[in-house]
Amino acid sequence: MSKLGRVANAIDDKTVDPEPVEKATGVEKEAVYTHVSGLSGEDVAKALGALLSQAADELRRNATTIFLSLVSLTLGLLVWHLATSYKVDFYINFQNVPSPAKVFSAFWTHLGDTEFYIHIGVSMQRILTGYITAAVIGIAAGVFMGRSKLVRSLIYPYIEVLRPIPAVAWIPLAILMWPTEEASIIYITLLGALFPIVLNTLHGVEQTPEVLVRAAKSLGASQLQIFWHVILPSALPSIAAGLAIGMGVSWFSLLAGEIISGQYGIGYFTWDAYSLINYPDIVVGMLVIGGLGTLSTYAVKLAMKPLLAWQKRAR
Amino acid sequence: MNTQVVSLKEHIPHRAHASKKDFGHIVIEDVEIVFGKGATSSQAVKKTSLEIKPGEFVCILGPSGCGKSTLLNSIAGYVTPSSGSVRVDEKAVSEPGPDRGMVFQQYSLFPWKTILDNIAFGPKVAGRTNVECSSIANTFLEMVGLSKFAHKYPAELSGGMQQRVGIARALANYPSVLLMDEPFGALDAQTRLMMQENLLSLWSEFGITVVFVTHDVDEAIFLADRVLIMSASPGSIIDDLHIPLPRPRDPAMATGSEFMALKKVCLEQIRAESLRAFEQQNM
Ligand SMILES: Nc1ncnc2c1ncn2[C@@H]1O[C@H](COP(=O)(O)OP(=O)(O)O)[C@@H](O)[C@H]1O
Ligand SMILES: [Mg+2]
Numbered sequence: 001m002s003k004l005g006r007v008a009n010a011i012d013d014k015t016v017d018p019e020p021v022e023k024a025t026g027v028e029k030e031a032v033y034t035h036v037s038g039l040s041g042e043d044v045a046k047a048l049g050a051l052l053s054q055a056a057d058e059l060r061r062n063a064t065t066i067f068l069s070l071v072s073l074t075l076g077l078l079v080w081h082l083a084t085s086y087k088v089d090f091y092i093n094f095q096n097v098p099s100p101a102k103v104f105s106a107f108w109t110h111l112g113d114t115e116f117y118i119h120i121g122v123s124m125q126r127i128l129t130g131y132i133t134a135a136v137i138g139i140a141a142g143v144f145m146g147r148s149k150l151v152r153s154l155i156y157p158y159i160e161v162l163r164p165i166p167a168v169a170w171i172p173l174a175i176l177m178w179p180t181e182e183a184s185i186i187y188i189t190l191l192g193a194l195f196p197i198v199l200n201t202l203h204g205v206e207q208t209p210e211v212l213v214r215a216a217k218s219l220g221a222s223q224l225q226i227f228w229h230v231i232l233p234s235a236l237p238s239i240a241a242g243l244a245i246g247m248g249v250s251w252f253s254l255l256a257g258e259i260i261s262g263q264y265g266i267g268y269f270t271w272d273a274y275s276l277i278n279y280p281d282i283v284v285g286m287l288v289i290g291g292l293g294t295l296s297t298y299a300v301k302l303a304m305k306p307l308l309a310w311q312k313r314a315r
Numbered sequence: 316m317n318t319q320v321v322s323l324k325e326h327i328p329h330r331a332h333a334s335k336k337d338f339g340h341i342v343i344e345d346v347e348i349v350f351g352k353g354a355t356s357s358q359a360v361k362k363t364s365l366e367i368k369p370g371e372f373v374c375i376l377g378p379s380g381c382g383k384s385t386l387l388n389s390i391a392g393y394v395t396p397s398s399g400s401v402r403v404d405e406k407a408v409s410e411p412g413p414d415r416g417m418v419f420q421q422y423s424l425f426p427w428k429t430i431l432d433n434i435a436f437g438p439k440v441a442g443r444t445n446v447e448c449s450s451i452a453n454t455f456l457e458m459v460g461l462s463k464f465a466h467k468y469p470a471e472l473s474g475g476m477q478q479r480v481g482i483a484r485a486l487a488n489y490p491s492v493l494l495m496d497e498p499f500g501a502l503d504a505q506t507r508l509m510m511q512e513n514l515l516s517l518w519s520e521f522g523i524t525v526v527f528v529t530h531d532v533d534e535a536i537f538l539a540d541r542v543l544i545m546s547a548s549p550g551s552i553i554d555d556l557h558i559p560l561p562r563p564r565d566p567a568m569a570t571g572s573e574f575m576a577l578k579k580v581c582l583e584q585i586r587a588e589s590l591r592a593f594e595q596q597n598m
Contacts, residue, residue, distance in 0.1 A: 215423040218391060219437040219488060220413030229436070233427040310427040310468050 142201025200242025382550025
């Protein structure tokens with residue numbers, strides 16, 4: 001349970017004690033109402049105390065894990081540092097690999113450099129355009145396929161044929177097909193995100209328990225209301241998973257596109273550093289790509305969280 | 316229980332001045348239900364005719380697999396009979412609708428909606444305002460004695476509570492018929508007894524027609540005005556047993572001689588049919 005959940009429970013304890021299973025009703029109603037007398041300062045203090053001891057608890061419980069992770073990471077950095085400063089060349093060649101210090105100082109310099117932000121901005125824009133388009137098309141296609149045999153038999157063959165082709169393999173054809181390089185890169189990004197989103201949506205829609213659809217029908221819901229109140233929420237956990245996976249694949253595809261064509265973007269930045277023999281920037285680019293990928297996947301999960309709150313309560 | 320139901324009439328404006336005799340008249344005429352086509356088709360319900368009067372509490376009793384759910388589903392509108400007609404209040408049934416509330420054996424509450432929103436679903440899709448919806452939902456929630464759980468999610472409630480919410484949700488549409496398909500089948504014996512009494516008090520308050528499917532003889536006799544006994548598959552109604560036990564029913568009646576005699580009649584027919592069903596399945 002989350003910290004907030006515990007705190008909420010500390011407050012709950014005071015207001016509603018959930019009825020032990022199946023008591024005769026009506027009798028204990030009185031008892032409950034006398035309990036609900038507003039929150040006193042004491043309750044708030046109790047809740048805060050619970051939160052603090054919770055945090056401390058968690059830190060203590062995870063202290064060893066955190067400590068070991070830090071030690072391991074520090075060791076890794078040290079190995080990297082030593083390998084580069086002694087220019088180790090033992091099958092893997094460290095002679096041209098920049099040291100951690102050089103990478104850090106290159107990163108530090110770029111922080112004050114407008115062009116660096118333009119690269120990042122351009123990549124983000126491509127991701128947003130491609131990914132959002134993929135999400136809209138993917139969810140719509142998945143839902144229609146899940147609810148209509150006709151639509152499914154029309155669209156599914158394309159998925160079967162196209163899915164095994166990695167988005168990266170599309171690059172040459174995309175450049176030939178689309179009017180601008182920008183459009184072709186966005187197309188690649190879109191394509192990467194599309195399949196995980198379509199397939200997960202389809203799966204989620206198909207998993208909708210038929211009894212819920214029946215219940216909604218007998219309660220008078222129209223097709224549209226059934227879609228909105230039953231099918232979509234029921235498929236949502238699966239859609240959310242598809243969206244998170246799609247975000248990762250869409251970064252992957254974007255970078256491939258940017259490395260091969262384009263004049264801006266963090267992928268281009270990384271590849272350009274190689275061409276210009278500016279080796280520390282290669283690693284800066286790599287780390288930024290990793291960071292942005294993680295952040296955007298996290299953002300997707302965060303955005304879906306309120307919509308999936310009901311799942312938490314189920315346990 | 317009764318104390319919670321007293322104010323009900325005020326909340327049901329269109330029923331307050333309607334006599335019980337006006338709603339929930341079910342007529343099943345020469346209904347036959349066949350699943351599948353051609354060589355693989357199988358008959359689930361043999362040609363059946365049946366009338367259920369407004370306000371009646373009717374139990375359909377039969378061995379499992381005999382076609383009870385199928386027959387009930389034809390009244391609900393989920394299954395279209397291969398021949399014959401089903402009419403509710405003179406209107407031919409062609410699809411599910413809010414005039415026929417449905418309670419399922421499996422838990423069928425929407426897990427992503429709170430208890431209150433589950434009950435408010437019917438009024439909401441009917442286009443009522445939010446204020447009306449929540450006032451209706453609160454009324455029915457109080458009726459089934461679960462007001463405290465208004466803002467909980469279904470998974471936080473016990474099985475019995477979830478079924479009470481399911482009943483409240485169906486009633487919130489003010490249906491003229493309540494169709495129940497082994498609604499208490501998954502509950503423990505203790506809870507089931509309580510739910511049965513609970514249901515009877517709601518029914519007497521509402522004057523609603525109830526068609527209740529079960530394979531439990533005691534349950535059928537305890538609840539019903541009439542018990543319809545179904546034959547093994549393909550199902551047909553082989554007996555229409557009037558239950559003259561006085562109301563309100565009391566669990567203590569279950570040990571009385573009149574109850575026992577009725578039970579004996581049911582059990583004999585059910586046993587014969589179960590045996591036939593068993594032999595059919597093992598052929
Ligand atoms: N949708 C369906 N398609 C094909 N056969 C069905 C379908 N629904 C039920 N049946 C068959 O009809 C018969 C009666 O089923 P059902 O009405 O569910 O029985 P009961 O509710 O009495 O246990 C069974 O043999 C079952 O396999
Ligand atoms: Mg059944």
